Amino acid sequence: MKYQKILIPLLLPLLLAGCQNRRMQDDKMNDQINVFGIKLLSKVDYKEINGVVATEEPCLRGYERSFDNLDVIIGYGFDHKIRKIMTRNNNTSIFGIIPGMTYKEGKQRILQAGFSEYAPPYTFRANRYSLTFLVNGDNAIFGLTVESLD
Numbered sequence: 001m002k003y004q005k006i007l008i009p010l011l012l013p014l015l016l017a018g019c020q021n022r023r024m025q026d027d028k029m030n031d032q033i034n035v036f037g038i039k040l041l042s043k044v045d046y047k048e049i050n051g052v053v054a055t056e057e058p059c060l061r062g063y064e065r066s067f068d069n070l071d072v073i074i075g076y077g078f079d080h081k082i083r084k085i086m087t088r089n090n091n092t093s094i095f096g097i098i099p100g101m102t103y104k105e106g107k108q109r110i111l112q113a114g115f116s117e118y119a120p121p122y123t124f125r126a127n128r129y130s131l132t133f134l135v136n137g138d139n140a141i142f143g144l145t146v147e148s149l150d
Contacts, residue, residue, distance in 0.1 A: 036070070049070060052068070099141055102139060
């Protein structure tokens with residue numbers, strides 16, 4: 001009983017700091033996603049973006065909404081939170097990486113952002129997130145997928 005009075009005040013700030021740190025990481029990640037305002041882990045239920053209506057398909061980890069005319073796919077988990085964003089739209093970017101950019105330049109940017117190679121050569125990871133480049137035969141990035149690994 002005596003130790004509980006000492007340990008609880010010491011551990012509580014550490015637990016709260018851990019929760020705040022996770023939130024800051026989520027905010028930092030979402031600040032780098034420029035895809036029609038879509039944010040990872042959001043519960044926003046996108047059925048239409050910029051007048052483009054989504055088609056919905058089930059998948060193993062929830063469901064996906066495809067916005068074909070925008071070249072964007074949003075993956076939702078069973079908890080209805082956004083767990084994945086895929087874009088092939090060259091008017092969008094993730095960590096400053098734009099579809100159409102060279103793989104070499106994209107790799108340099110994602111490594112500078114603090115990611116490390118996870119599944120070489122095209123998948124990178126930082127904390128609870130992965131970013132995968134879709135690369136064509138000319139070594140140009142034609143799409144990006146960012147995903148929460150939780």
